[in-house]
Amino acid sequence: MIQKLLIKNYAIIEELEINFSSGLTIITGETGAGKSILLGALGLIMGNRADTKSLYDQGKKCIIEAYFEVKKYKVKAFFEEHEIDYYDEAIVRRELSPSGKSRAFINDTPVNLKMLQQLSGSLIDLHQQFDTLDIHNVSFQLRMIDALAGNNDLLEKYQSTFKQYTAAKRNLAKLIEKSRAADKESDFLNFQLQEFNEAELMEGELEKMETEITKLSNAEDIKRTLGGAFQSLSESENSVISNLEEIGMALASLRKVYPDLEKIMERFDGAVLEIQDVASEFERIAEETEYDGERISEIQTRLDLIYKLQNKHHVKTVNELLDIQADLQSKVGAFADLSSEIEQTEKDIEKFEQKSMKLAAQLSKKRKAVISGFEKKVQKLLVLLGMEHAQLKIEIGELEELSSTGLDDVNYLFAPNKGSQFLPIKGIASGGELSRLTLATKSLVASAIPLPTLIFDEIDTGISGDTALKMGGILHDLADQHQVVSITHSPQVAVKADNHYFVFKKVKDDKTVTSVRLLTPDERVRAIATMLSGSPPSDSALENAKELLQF
Numbered sequence: 314m315i316q317k318l319l320i321k322n323y324a325i326i327e328e329l330e331i332n333f334s335s336g337l338t339i340i341t342g343e344t345g346a347g348k349s350i351l352l353g354a355l356g357l358i359m360g361n362r363a364d365t366k367s368l369y370d371q372g373k374k375c376i377i378e379a380y381f382e383v384k385k386y387k388v389k390a391f392f393e394e395h396e397i398d399y400y401d402e403a404i405v406r407r408e409l410s411p412s413g414k415s416r417a418f419i420n421d422t423p424v425n426l427k428m429l430q431q432l433s434g435s436l437i438d439l440h441q442q443f444d445t446l447d448i449h450n451v452s453f454q455l456r457m458i459d460a461l462a463g464n465n466d467l468l469e470k471y472q473s474t475f476k477q478y479t480a481a482k483r484n485l486a487k488l489i490e491k492s493r494a495a496d497k498e499s500d501f502l503n504f505q506l507q508e509f510n511e512a513e514l515m516e517g518e519l520e521k522m523e524t525e526i527t528k529l530s531n532a533e534d535i536k537r538t539l540g541g542a543f544q545s546l547s548e549s550e551n552s553v554i555s556n557l558e559e560i561g562m563a564l565a566s567l568r569k570v571y572p573d574l575e576k577i578m579e580r581f582d583g584a585v586l587e588i589q590d591v592a593s594e595f596e597r598i599a600e601e602t603e604y605d606g607e608r609i610s611e612i613q614t615r616l617d618l619i620y621k622l623q624n625k626h627h628v629k630t631v632n633e634l635l636d637i638q639a640d641l642q643s644k645v646g647a648f649a650d651l652s653s654e655i656e657q658t659e660k661d662i663e664k665f666e667q668k669s670m671k672l673a674a675q676l677s678k679k680r681k682a683v684i685s686g687f688e689k690k691v692q693k694l695l696v697l698l699g700m701e702h703a704q705l706k707i708e709i710g711e712l713e714e715l716s717s718t719g720l721d722d723v724n725y726l727f728a729p730n731k732g733s734q735f736l737p738i739k740g741i742a743s744g745g746e747l748s749r750l751t752l753a754t755k756s757l758v759a760s761a762i763p764l765p766t767l768i769f770d771e772i773d774t775g776i777s778g779d780t781a782l783k784m785g786g787i788l789h790d791l792a793d794q795h796q797v798v799s800i801t802h803s804p805q806v807a808v809k810a811d812n813h814y815f816v817f818k819k820v821k822d823d824k825t826v827t828s829v830r831l832l833t834p835d836e837r838v839r840a841i842a843t844m845l846s847g848s849p850p851s852d853s854a855l856e857n858a859k860e861l862l863q864f
Contacts, residue, residue: 314439314796315766316402319378322369325349327826332767333815337792339807340800341840342816347827348800352770354437355379357407360430363415370824375409381436381551385763388435397422403431418519434795439768448751449739455680455723457754458707460761461687462679469716471672478665485658492651500719502644510619510639519619519631526612532604539666540599545682546592554592557585559832668717673719681709687757694753694787699780700746702731705754731846748772749784757793766796773803782861785809804844808861830863838862 318331318659325347358379368375384401392399398420404463406418407429417429460470491589495510505636528535546553562579567574623629626637684707710722715742727736729746749772755764769788773781785806792811801807813832818825831839842850842859851859 314382315379315798316382317380317674318351319376320351322373322375322609323354323375323377324367324817325825325827326350326354326370327369327821329827329829331829332831333798334812335792335796336524336811338796338798338812338814339810340798340814340816341802341807341844342829343818346816346818346828348816350827351829352768352800353767355437355439357409358405358429359433359439360426363407363409365411365413367410368409368411371411373411375501379405381405383436384683386435386765388432388765390431391435392420395422395424395428396421397424403432403436405429426538426550434765436575436764436765437617437768439770448682448747451723452718454707454725455718455721456762458680458683458687458723459718460758461683462676463761464676464679467672467676467679471676471719472717472798473670474665474669475715476660476674478669478715480543481661481665482656485655485662487656488651488658502641506638506641508576509623509634509641512622512633514619514631514638516632516635519616522612522616525608526616528602529605531611532602536599536602538593539602543592543599545597546595547589554585554589557588607825635847637663653823656793670720671717673715673721676710676719677721680723684709690757691750691753694756695749697780697783698753699776699784700729700749702729702733703746703750704728704735705750705752706735737834752787752791752812753783756791759791764795765792766798769797769799769801771800771802773801773806777803781805782808802844804841804858804861806857808841810837814839815840 314333316329317331317333319328320326320327320330330384331351335505336630339350340351353361354377357377363375367778370581381403382401383403389399391397400420404418406782407415408418408422410416410783417424419429419432459465468728478610497709499571519580536855550772561578564574570580619631619634626634628634628637688705688707695701695705704727706726708726710724712720725738727738727750728735737799740748748769752769752772755762755767775785776784781803785803786809788797788806789801789809789811799806805812814829815832815836816827816829818827820826838855838858839850841861842854845857846854
C-alpha cells in the first residue's frame, strides 16, 4: 500500500505531503483545485513521460516521491533480479530537471522507466476515465475466476507440471536440432574413426618400428663390422684375447715374487673375461642379423600409415593419435546417446502433457462452476451502481494447445443497455462503465486476490443520490480488504471515507498554489454540506451531511 506521497515543484503544487492509511481515502475539492494534478504526479511515479511544462518553478527541479509498504505484494524477486536493495518499505522517486532530464529511482538505485512501470504496476491500480483498465486483460479476467473458484493450489500444481512440460518440449527441440547437425557430422566422424580402428594403433609402437627398420636397413654393415670385431678379438691367429692370455701366463709367474701384483692380476683377469663376453655378444648379434627385405617393406608400410595419420591430424606422437581416436569414439557414442535421449524426452513430454491435460480439465470444471454465480453477483452490483440493465457474460472456450493457465480461453462480454449485443468489454464500455464494472468485479474477489492500491478517479460521474451512496458503500467494503483511494464530486461517496482529504487553491506570492489537508470531523461535515448545496452550505445541508456521516 502507498503510505506517503511527496510532491515538489509540480504544476501548481509548490510542495505538499499526503499521508495515506489503510481503508478508504476520499479526496474532494473545488473544480480546478488540483485533484487531477495529484493523479498526474502519481502517473510520473508509475513511469509516465515527463514534461518540463509541468514545473511550478522553471528554475528548480521537480521531485515526486512515494513510499510503499510492499511486504505482501511478493515483489522481492523484482528487487533481486535488478540488484536493488529490498526492504519492506520501498521508496520510489522521480526527478525532472529544468533542462528536461528525467531520472527515476527505487530505493535510491537509478532505474529506467520500464523497470519503474513494472514495479509500480504491482503497487498501484489507477482507474481514470477512458483508461485501458486491467479488466481488459485476459490473464486478469481468468485470475478473478480462479480466485472465486478457489483454484490457487490446483493452479500452482498445474503450472508446476506445465513448466516441466514446456521445459521438456524446449529440450526436445534442442536435441532434434542437435541431432540434425549431428547427422551431417556423423558420416565424416565415422569415416575418421574407421581409419583409426583399421590402423589398430598401439602405444609405443612407432619408436619400436623406427628402431627395427633402422637396424634392418643397416644389417649388412652390422653383420660385417661386428663379425670382423669378433674375429679380431677372438678367432684370428694373433687375436686380442689370445695375446691377453699369453700376457696373463707370463704375469702369473710374478705373483709369488711380487705379492702386490695379485690385486692387479684380478683386475686383468676380469678385463679378459669382459672382452671375451663382448666378443661373444658381437658374434651373437652378427649371426642373428640378417637383411629381410619383406620385413622392411612391412614396417615401412606401417610407418607410412602412422605418418599419414599424424600429418592429417597435425600431431607428432601415437599417443596423441590415440587421444583423437578416443575423442572420435566418444562423439560417435554421443550420437547414439542422443537418439536414446530424444526417445526418453518424447516419453517425458507425453507424460507431462497427459498430467497437464488432466489438471487443466479440473481447473476448467471449477471455473465453469462459478461463472453463473459471478455473472449474477456482478449484475446485482451494477444495478446498485446505476446500470440497471447492464450485464456481464463470461464465455470460456478451449485453446488449441496448453497455456500457462490451462486450456481455457476466457472472454468477458458486456451489454451496457437493455437489448444491447454482448461485445468484448474494450470495444463497448465507456470509461465510466468500465470503472464501475471494475469496481463491481474487484469487490467480489477482493478477499481472494492481493490487489494493489486501487485509485478511482470520479467513477461516480453521472450518478447521484441513493445510487452514489451504494457506490460509496461498495468502495468502503472493498477497502476492508485493500487500500482504496477515490477522487469524487459525490457527497454520498465522500461520506464513506475512513480518511477525507480536501484539495484547495490559495495565493502565495502572487501565484496560485495547490494545497491539501486532512479534514477533521467538523470540517468533513462542512465539506459534505458544501458538496450538497454549495458554499456557504445551508443549515439543512449541514444537517443532511451529519445524517449521511452516521452510516
